[in-house]
Amino acid sequence: MTVTVIGIDGAELPAGAAEVLGSARLVVGSRRHLDAHAPQQARSLDLAQWSQALGALTSLAGEETGVVLVDGDPGFFGVLRELRERGVRCAVTPAAPNVARLMARLGRPWDSVPVAAASEDDLPRVLNLCRARPAVLVLSGPGAGPARLASGLTGWRRTLVVGEDLGGEGEKITTATPEEAAQRSWRPDAVVLCAAEPKEVGARGWLAGGEVLPPANGWALSEDEFSHRDGEVTPAEVRAVALADLAARPGALIWDVGAGSGSVAVECA
Structure with a gap:
């Protein structure tokens, strides 16, 4: 049993996809992809009914082959992960993700x-x-x-x-x-x-997705980086421990109650 996952960029099939579809026993895809590309002799299942389609794909036996048609790259937040987790052997033809x-x-x-x-x-x-x-x-x-x-x-x-x-x-x-x-x-x-600014190109970096690590000089700015009254800013060493314990990360929401000078909130941001 082999399942070929084909990413479609626009309306056209990638090279070699038509031959794979011609020998498929089962084709899974969105309704528009099925209408455009699924051969008449193959069983078709709508991608919207993914649980049923996944069960049918994993039930293929022997030399039976299946095809899954998706937009873009199947390995980028796509169906490939679930197929692999179910032990399905996959061949993949990707297209550009949306x-x-x-x-x-x-x-x-x-x-x-x-x-x-x-x-x-x-x-x-x-x-x-x-x-x-x-x-x-x-x-x-x-x-x-x-x-x-x-x-x-x-x-x-x-x-x-x-x-x-x-x-x-x-x-x-x-x-x-x-x-x-x-x-x-x-x-x-x-x-x-x-x-915030759609026309900006963003900073040049070395890590895809942007920096999410502490800055090069580590956590906790020195006290003189903040405007504050004497004795009303959390010392840098205490802030470093607090930041490590809070583990501020993408998607988290952190409330700083009784913020004082706001130094911990500033560092989290």
Whole structure:
């Protein structure tokens, strides 16, 4: 049993995909991909019914083959992880992920921009990330589409760039404030760039997704980096221990109650 996972960039199949589809016993994909590419002799299952489709794929036996058709790169927040976790042997043909397509349309590098896959459960920490970082790419998920994301960012100085049907016939890129985006309807598979300054290219770095480590000089700035009254700033050594214990990280929300000079809150930010 072999399953081939094919990423589709736009409407066209990648080279060699038609031959693989021609011998497939089972084809899984979105309705538009099935209508466009699934052969008549193969059983077809909609990707929206993923639990049923995953069961059917893992039930293939012997020399039977299956194909999964998806947008973009199957290994980037895609179906490949679940297939591998179920012990399915996979061959993969990737395409450009939608986040790469959106940033390419904008002509903006994105190696310094973190990418978050949103779901209803993960939305609070995705919102925290969007509030804290100058630019974040968000892959929409169930219960966490652009309108829900925008509602949580209302009042923040952010601009949303929403890409819909990227690479497809209905491709559309819209720039809106959170207040505007919260009132609109969007495709459920939209990709969103949430940015303080959408035209900025970001800092040059060496680590994809931006620096999330302590600065080169370590945690805890010296006391004279803060404006404060004598004796009202937490000493650097105490702040270093507090920061290590708090473990501030992307997506976390930290309250500093009784903040005094605010030095611990500043360091967390």
